[in-house]
Amino acid sequence: MSRIARRFATLKTENRAGLVTFIMAGDPDRAASQAMLNGLPTAGADLIELGMAFTDPMADGPAIQLAGQRALAAGATLAATLAMVAEFRRTDDDTPIILMGYYNPIYAWGAEKFAADAARAGVDGLIIVDLPPEEAGELVPFLKAAGIDFIVLTTPTSDDARLPVVLANASGFVYYVSIAGITGTGSASHTAIDEAVTRIRRHTDLPICVGFGIKTAEQAAEVARIAEGAVVGSAIVSTQADGGRPLDLVRELATGVRGARKRG
């Protein structure tokens, strides 16, 4: 069983949803980012999304754009990101790590080689924003062979005709992007998220995590009552950038998520 499947099985026995936290690898520099990554599980992160910086992050809002720019300015590379994961794995063999980013750096690395190298480093899943099912065939078979989950994004524009196409490649969990927009901007209503998650469940048995626009412990708790996971990214990245205490925010978010009880 993969780390991701194990983690969701555990969460199920605890009758709670998971907190999924996003940070940008290498932001603001390698050492600080590694310390942050290593501190996330203790602060309450159940799964970790690690951003792979890219010069042209077309689906990201200002907070994550700036995080990527800071990381690149400090010398972030895909190789360094994999090294961060390998370093993390020396002390944590349980918390799933999902790399999130854009396709070109992976294409430049070589899709097949990257899948193998990422698996060796201890990566469990991949989210590639600009690789829809129409193009995913050039990467997914290599991920499968390497034992890495391909986490698909579904959105408010994924209707009942589109969902089966998107979900055909899915493994690990399904990431529901709760607003038609970029990261760190508006938030969807509780009702809209509830409806969307219900609709996705008709098409898959995979766990569903909801992200985009979740900033506070209250919002995270609300999502945790509906879905198997709440994803928080921009709020954590911004807190770090503003000189705040991002791990304190993660602790608050975790308290919110853990205090919420799933209905039914």
Add this chain to the structure above:
Amino acid sequence: MQSLNTYRAGPDERGHFGIFGGRYVAETLMPLILEVERAYAGAKADPAFEAEFRHLLTHYVGRPNPLYFAPRLTEAFGGAKVFLKREDLNHTGAHKINNCIGQILLARRMGKRRIIAETGAGQHGVATATVCALFGMQCVIYMGSTDIERQMPNVYRMKLLGAEVKPVTSGAATLKDAMNDALRDWVSHVADTYYLIGTVAGPHPYPAMVRDFQSVIGEEVRAQMLEQEGRLPDTLVACIGGGSNAMGLFYPFLDEASVRIVGVEAAGHGLDKLHAASLSGGRPGVLHGNRTYLLQDVDGQIAEAHSISAGLDYPGIGPEHSWLHETGRVEYVSVTDDEAVAAFQQCTRLEGIIPALESSHAIAHAGKIAGALPKDHLMVVNLSGRGDKDVSTIAKALGDVHLGGLV
């Protein structure tokens, strides 16, 4: 080099030209991209759509524009007969309007009321703002702040036409960054917004659709050359940023084996320095919805391009050009900033035509090869736009001596 029966069959049903093209966009956009594809297929099959497109090209854009034999450039180059395809005489002053007419009709057909576009030199922004005024639609133009500074007259034109011009400050604040922000806008306004892409790039069906709308250029050249000289041209030359004026000229001739076809990229300060020549200095990658040749580092991070011409200042190129490059059907070369500025002056002084800095790249290359060709060799250079917008850039490039003469 492959040998093919036809170079005009692409893309395949998934939008690929060989390994290039495709639809590398966020899932939020995919249903919309598929909707654009269906709507365009429907429009293409609808004679009423074609009729309205042709009507506007004739009566609004002013087509056909001339294929002008340029006697003094021909004499100066000392060889081939040089003809200029006068896209600069179109309404709004460049080839960009051809595509905008086609896409605004499509947007109306799809029931969209809000139009967004990216622009580099501002020619596409002006053309988009123009058709939005004509059709009474809301218009938002994304333009890098670097380009806003060097193309100020076009910025003001867009505003006069009723468009909102949104400055983009990320990256080098040029065309690539404007396209990023346009895509972010689109993801955020999927219900009511149509993205009117200005070049033969982006996700399928844009590269093929923009090519189709621009093919009127090559179709006219074919008819005009047959009428004037009784035969097809021998060589075609066009500048390439994304490559829409070039695709429009080239496409109708791709299967004419006797026609030599040359695309001219911007070599900026030189291919060993900062430039915008994706085919000469890049390698295949994925950006802005398609796989194509890109300027990038070893890690797949996109490099900043440089060209004195804002319209060519882009680290990528349309995917069909990448494919034509790899198949060997089209020859791709490059011209530096300095060479383009010299050609700009030469065309202005000898023909009384002020060419866009973009088009000046094509003229510069024509000047390099025409001299070695026989006097009966027919060479068509696409004069893709007029250079009024570039006057201040040229003044700056030529320095105080020439400025002193001007004022």
